[in-house]
Amino acid sequence: MLPAPAIFHFPWEVQSGKAKEGDSVKTFGRLLTYQAEESRATLAAQHAATQHQVVVQTTFVEPFEPIIGAQYLVLGEIENAESGGVIVHARVLNCVDGVNVALLQKAINVQRTYFEERAVGNCDIATVAHKSASS
Amino acid sequence: MQTEARDPEKESEWEEPPSMLWGLDPMFNAFVRLYIKDILQMRESCQVPGIYFYNSHPIFKVDVLATVVYKREKEDFFCYGVDDGTGVINCLCWKNEQWKYQDDSAKSGAKSLGRSTHGGFDPASELRKLQQAQYSSSNLDIGDVLRVRGPVKTSRQQRELMASTYYKVSDPVMAVQISWMLEVPRLYRQCYDKPFQLEKHAKDSDTQGTSADILLGRATRILKDFLKERVVTRFRPYDVQELLQPLFSSQPQKTTSEQEPEPGPSRGPSTSSKHLKQLLLDSLQVLQDEGLIFRKVKSQDEVYLVTEQDKNLLMAIRDIIKEDCQREKYAEKGCHVLHVLSSVRQRYSRNVSKAALEVALKALECNSDIISTSDSHYTVL
Numbered sequence: 001m002l003p004a005p006a007i008f009h010f011p012w013e014v015q016s017g018k019a020k021e022g023d024s025v026k027t028f029g030r031l032l033t034y035q036a037e038e039s040r041a042t043l044a045a046q047h048a049a050t051q052h053q054v055v056v057q058t059t060f061v062e063p064f065e066p067i068i069g070a071q072y073l074v075l076g077e078i079e080n081a082e083s084g085g086v087i088v089h090a091r092v093l094n095c096v097d098g099v100n101v102a103l104l105q106k107a108i109n110v111q112r113t114y115f116e117e118r119a120v121g122n123c124d125i126a127t128v129a130h131k132s133a134s135s
Numbered sequence: 136m137q138t139e140a141r142d143p144e145k146e147s148e149w150e151e152p153p154s155m156l157w158g159l160d161p162m163f164n165a166f167v168r169l170y171i172k173d174i175l176q177m178r179e180s181c182q183v184p185g186i187y188f189y190n191s192h193p194i195f196k197v198d199v200l201a202t203v204v205y206k207r208e209k210e211d212f213f214c215y216g217v218d219d220g221t222g223v224i225n226c227l228c229w230k231n232e233q234w235k236y237q238d239d240s241a242k243s244g245a246k247s248l249g250r251s252t253h254g255g256f257d258p259a260s261e262l263r264k265l266q267q268a269q270y271s272s273s274n275l276d277i278g279d280v281l282r283v284r285g286p287v288k289t290s291r292q293q294r295e296l297m298a299s300t301y302y303k304v305s306d307p308v309m310a311v312q313i314s315w316m317l318e319v320p321r322l323y324r325q326c327y328d329k330p331f332q333l334e335k336h337a338k339d340s341d342t343q344g345t346s347a348d349i350l351l352g353r354a355t356r357i358l359k360d361f362l363k364e365r366v367v368t369r370f371r372p373y374d375v376q377e378l379l380q381p382l383f384s385s386q387p388q389k390t391t392s393e394q395e396p397e398p399g400p401s402r403g404p405s406t407s408s409k410h411l412k413q414l415l416l417d418s419l420q421v422l423q424d425e426g427l428i429f430r431k432v433k434s435q436d437e438v439y440l441v442t443e444q445d446k447n448l449l450m451a452i453r454d455i456i457k458e459d460c461q462r463e464k465y466a467e468k469g470c471h472v473l474h475v476l477s478s479v480r481q482r483y484s485r486n487v488s489k490a491a492l493e494v495a496l497k498a499l500e501c502n503s504d505i506i507s508t509s510d511s512h513y514t515v516l
Contacts, residue, residue, distance in 0.1 A: 092204065104313055108316070
C-alpha cells in the first residue's frame with residue numbers, strides 16, 4: 001500500500017501544532033545532535049530570530065552516517081512524544097548539505113500560494129454557481 | 136481555474152470535447168507536468184480510456200519528478216511509489232531486457248577484463264559498464280528522486296504511470312527539485328489552468344479577419360486558376376461569380392454573415408449572395424492590384440481584360456518601346472518603365488496600372504519580344 005503524501009512543512013510549523021499526529025510531513029533542518037542509542041536526531045532551523053527544533057526518530061532509516069551541522073531533508077509521520085511535543089518518525093532522511101535554503105523556502109511558498117489561489121478560485125466559482133442556482 | 140473532477144456541481148454539466156479536436160490542444164501531445172494530486176483526480180475520458188481531462192485539456196502522458204517512498208521489484212519491472220508532496224502514485228518501470236543477461240556477462244566479464252588490461256579499447260567491457268550505469272540509474276531506493284515520463288493508466292481502479300522513460304535524479308543539493316517546484320506553478324498558471332476553447336477561437340471576432348483573409352485568398356486562387364486554364368481574355372464579374380459559390384455553401388451561414396461588412400448596393404437578395412458579390416469584388420480588386428487584370432474603360436459595363444492575354448496592350452507596349460528606342464534619348468539604355476507607362480496611358484488606356492504594365496512587360500520579355508537592359512529599362516532588338 002502506498003503511504004500518504006508528505007506535505008512540505010517549515011520546521012517551525014512542525015512544533016507549532018499545525019501538523020497533527022499521523023500527518024505525513026516533509027521538512028528540513030541542520031543536524032544538531034544524534035543519539036544513536038535512542039535512534040533520535042534533532043534538526044534545527046532559524047526563523048525570525050528564534051531557533052526551532054525538530055526531533056526525528058530514525059529507526060526506519062538506520063544505519064546512516066550523521067554529519068553534525070549538515071542540512072537534512074526528512075520525510076515521515078508526526079507522532080506525539082511521551083515527553084510532550086511531537087517527533088517525526090522518518091521514512092526518508094537525506095543529507096542535502098549545500099542546499100539553498102532561502103530558495104527552497106521560496107519554492108515551498110510559491111507552491112502553497114498556487115494551491116491557495118486555486119482553492120479560492122474554486123470557492124468563488126462554487127458560490128457563484130450556488131447563487132445563480134438559488135436565484 | 137478548477138478541475139471538474141473535484142467539483143460535483145459541474146459533474147452533470149461536464150461534456151467532453153469531441154475527440155476530433157483533441158489533437159488541436161498542444162497539451163495533448165506534451166508530457167504534462169501535473170501534480171500527482173491532479174493526476175489522481177483528473178477525469179478519465181468516456182470515449183477513449185487512457186485519455187484524461189484536466190480542465191478540459193485532453194491528457195495522456197505526464198512528466199513527474201518525485202521522491203520514491205515505496206518500492207517493489209518483480210522479475211520484469213520495478214514498481215515505485217512516488218511522492219511529490221501533493222499525492223502518491225505508482226510507477227510501473229520496465230527493466231531493460233539486457234539486464235537479464237547481466238549475471239552471465241559478469242562471469243565472462245572476468246575473462247575479458249584480463250584481456251583488456253593488455254591495453255587497448257575493449258568495446259564489450261565498455262558496453263557492460265554502460266549497462267551497469269543504466270542499471271544503477273534505474274534501480275532506486277526509498278528516498279531517491281525519480282524522474283518519470285509516460286502515459287497514465289487506470290488498472291484495478293488505481294491510477295498508475297507506465298514509465299516510457301525513467302531515471303534516478305542525482306540531486307544532492309535539491310537544485311533540480313527546487314527548480315521543478317518553482318516551475319510547475321508557472322506552467323499551471325500559463326497553460327494548464329487556462330481552458331482550451333477551440334469553438335470560441337473560431338467564432339472570436341479577432342480571428343474573423345484572418346478567416347476572411349483565408350476566404351479571400353481562396354477566392355483569388357480560384358479566379359487565377361480559372362483565367363489561366365481557360366485562357367480568358369476578357370470577362371464580366373457575373374461570368375465568374377458562380378465559381379466562388381462553392382466557398383459559401385461549405386461555410387455555415389452564420390459565420391459568413393458576421394464576417395464582412397455590408398456591401399453598398401442592397402437590392403434585397405439573401406445575405407449569402409450579397410457576401411458572394413462582396414467577395415467577388417474584393418478578389419477582383421486583389422487581381423487588379425496584382426496587375427493580372429485591368430479595365431480598359433471605366434463605364435457601366437464592367438469588362439475586365441486579362442493583362443497577359445490582351446494582344447492590343449502587348450502590341451501597343453511593343454510599339455512604344457520600338458519607336459522610342461530609335462530616339463537618341465533612349466537608344467542606349469532603352470525606355471524606362473515609367474516612360475512606357477505614361478505612353479501606354481496616352482495611347483491605349485488611361486486605366487493601365489503600373490502593376491498591369493509590369494505583368495505585360497514580363498509576358499513580352501518571356502516571348503523575347505523585348506529585352507530588359509536593367510531592372511527598369513526595356514529595349515527592342
